[in-house]
Amino acid sequence: MAKTKIKKYKLKTYKAAAKRFRVTKTGKIMRTKRGKSHLRRRKSKRALNLLSKQLEVTALGDKRRIMRLAPYLKKYRSNPPAGSKH
Numbered sequence: 001m002a003k004t005k006i007k008k009y010k011l012k013t014y015k016a017a018a019k020r021f022r023v024t025k026t027g028k029i030m031r032t033k034r035g036k037s038h039l040r041r042r043k044s045k046r047a048l049n050l051l052s053k054q055l056e057v058t059a060l061g062d063k064r065r066i067m068r069l070a071p072y073l074k075k076y077r078s079n080p081p082a083g084s085k086h
Helices: 013-019 045-051 060-069
Strands: 021-025 029-030 054-056
Touching: 013 021, 013 060, 029 060
Parallel strands: none
Antiparallel strands: 021 029, 029 054
């Protein structure tokens, strides 16, 4: 009997989630802070510097949702490289 190959389908990545989150080498999911897009002139320099830091996603439910939305985040650490056939 010949073995039949079962085709494994690729999962679609939600690109909005892939752009918002990064995975560190230790596996932590990192996100940026909100409030950076407009009304920056009236914020203090200290507040603006604090906005540039990344935060870890700690809630278990949020981690699960992010990994479901962007299943290849751990593999690529961010978006897949341009022109790759993965």
